[in-house]
Amino acid sequence: MANPTTMSDTRLIVEIKNTQPVELVDYSQSMLALSSLYTRFIDKNPLLDAGVESRLFIKEIRPGSIVTEIADYLPLALPFIEYTNSMVDFATNLKALYYLYIGKPGINEEDVSRALASTDIVDLKNAQKFLEPIVKDTGSQINVGVININAPMTVILNLNSLEANAAQNSIQREIEATKQPQQNYFDRQVFTWHVAKNDAKSQSGDKGIISNISDRAVKVVFASEALKSSMLSMSENPLTKAFVVDVEVTYLSEKPIAYKILFLHEYFNID
DSSP states (O other): OOOOEEEEEEEEEEEEEOSSOOOHHHHHHHHHHHHHHHHHHHHTOTTTOSSOEEEEEEEEEETTEEEEEEEEEEETTSOGGGGTTHHHHHHHHHHHHHHHHHTOSOOOHHHHHHHHHHOOHHHHHHHHHHTHHHHHSTTOEEEEEEEETTSOOEEEEEEEHHHHHHHHHHHHHHHHHHHSOEEEEEEEEEEEEEEOOSOTTOOSSOEEEETTTEEEEEEEEESOHHHHHHHHOSSSOGGGEEEEEEEEEEEETTEEEEEEEEEEEEEEEOO
């Protein structure tokens, strides 16, 4: 049996002031992105993630504007005070994120720090998608705020189409930057073979493990054929040895995808 819930008095309001018709697919994807942003924001906050269910409603459509509402349904057994500011905190977090990426004043350092700490690449993609209807209508703007059942709407975030477009472009650059490989150099790392081809000229299929960097087996290449030979052409089985090496690590999305062995210091038996 489901636990009884009740709708909170505070709601998140999104007002799109449009000058052109909004395509249904753009609107629906925008609102789904917003819903995902809010749900993930709640999930990342242990003080808020305690049986909260968020629902999205189209509150009002009239010429020149579309108003959407997100309401929290809270377990009756939990105190309202824990959730009083969740909508305000989320809208403030969203404001800090967008204003940071477009260089717009009106945010403080604490809000920026919290926004950056709680935002990952999935959130960035959702933040992009949320703005799509505004970007496509050059005369439009978006307002995000909160409303209490007994009080008028307080606008926290406001962006026009030019600002929304700038935010999308800036966020896209950030997303692309996270995809760019990073080079890192490590000295005297313990390397063990996972798969090895005893052919100095072959560097396909070779994989090794450097547990200090990753527990995964990663593709291995060598600075020279002679270096590879020194780690394979020995009287004993190289798979029973550990090698102390200098290595260059290539990362993609923060995961190592290749090790380039630069120098062999020594090797020893694996106990």
